[in-house]
Amino acid sequence: MAGIGFELRKILKRDNLVSLVQAYGFAAVISSGPWLLSIFGILVIGMLNYSLTVPNRFIEEFQVSVTYLIAFSLILSGVFQLAFTRFTADRLFEKRRHLIGPAFYGVTLVLTAVSGVCGVLATLFLFPEQSVLFRLLFLAAFVVLCNIWIATIFLSGMKRYKQIVWLYFLGYTVTVLGAQLLRGWQLEGLMAGFLIGQSFLLFGMMVLIARDFPAQTLMSFDFFSGKYLYPSLMLIGVLYNLAVWVDKFIFWFTTETSQAIIGPLRASVIYDMPVFLAYVSIIPGMAIFLLRLETDFVEEYDGFYYAVRTGGSLETIERFRNGMVATVRLGIFEIVKVQAMASLILLIAGEQLLTWMGISTLYLPLLYVDVIGAGLQVVLLGILNVFFYLDKRRIVLWLCFAFVVLNLLFTWISILLGPAFYGYGFAVSVLVVVVGSFVLLSRKLAVLEYETFMLQ
Structure with missing residues (x-):
């Protein structure tokens, strides 16, 4: 992340109050923009739909479902986040840039398969009372989110910070608009709007990656070979994300501090806000x-x-x-x-x-x-x-x-x-x-x- 720091220092060299505010404001958006826009996007969807059109129950179910999707997709994709960042940095240092694009597609293929299997099992056994459409949307959103986190960390390593912030802004704008247009379908409509926005976000990131790293081969699995793999970084990625969420999980699944929302998913109002x-x-x-x-x-x-x-x-x-x-x-x-x-x-x-x-x-x-x-x-x-x-x-x-x-x-x-x-x-x-x-x-x-x- 030092690259964007050096860019911001160019702004600070103007040596005036406006440049100081601009530099720190830009740094704040870059450092916390993705997760902040994610949270605010979900809250905006909820506030805009607290009406007779969408009962409050469906809004709560939507917000809790997306919160769990974000949490578990971060933990699962954490297996590859840091390890693939190290792989990318090493290949750039070796001046073997041509290996990065195919390796990225190989990682996303594996992650898509793993997240797809986990998502299928979750939707089959955890939501027996929900519609088939909701289960499909839930599964697709989980897979898309897992790939978004990998693409985000990859573009961050490539110092494409401005593009990341703009893509997140546009993606969650599409998410909010999609949820508004499809709210007549209640819970399924809100989930469909969320999926459309996240798919738009992922597509934009993939376009950037394909443009910056044109692949000579469709994909490769060099990342998973012994000499390139960093098991310690894979474990760190999972443990850090788990550490951030574990206290929330405990409050969610303790009866005295939470309430059931949808299927096995629970929320804790007294702790979450x-x-x-x-x-x-x-x-x-x-x-x-x-x-x-x-x-x-x-x-x-x-x-x-x-x-x-x-x-x-x-x-x-x-x-x-x-x-x-x-x-x-x-x-x-x-x-x-x-x-x-x-x-x-x-x-x-x-x-x-x-x-x-x-x-x-x-x-x-x-x-x-x-x-x-x-x-x-x-x-x-x-x-x-x-x-x-x-x-x-x-x-x-x-x-x-x-x-x-x-x-x-x-x-x-x-x-x-x-x-x-x-x-x-x-x-x-x-x-x-x-x-x-x-x-x-x-x-x-x-x-x-x-x-x-x-x-x-």
């Missing part, structure tokens, strides 16, 4: 993460390894290493500072927001805790990103595994302790992992020169 508001508050922190930590760190990182490869002096190598440490420290400090300001604004307006959404203000402490937890997650994302640059995949793997286990354990304990402790499971688990990652990162940066030269 505070969490959504908390994640909205991380947009400024994500902008800082993209613009400061990635860009500044990568400059020092490139300087360090260039000096190592070209036989630079020890003084030069140490200077760049110290620069890496300083940029990590400064970047995380800026993330914490800006995130604290954004969180404070949400905390002040929290009571009014919960009242407007029809949620008891007794759950205001839950919102406060979720805001803190979401902010810590941005810090964790920044640290994990540094570990990826240092190629410390084993450390990232253990941190993601710890995140899953702690979030699962602490969330379950918080439910046992009662409503006053809701949200603490997520926040405490992130806090523990962040503290642990800080300690490990400090140790690795302290011995970076030694490991670079002596462990090769």
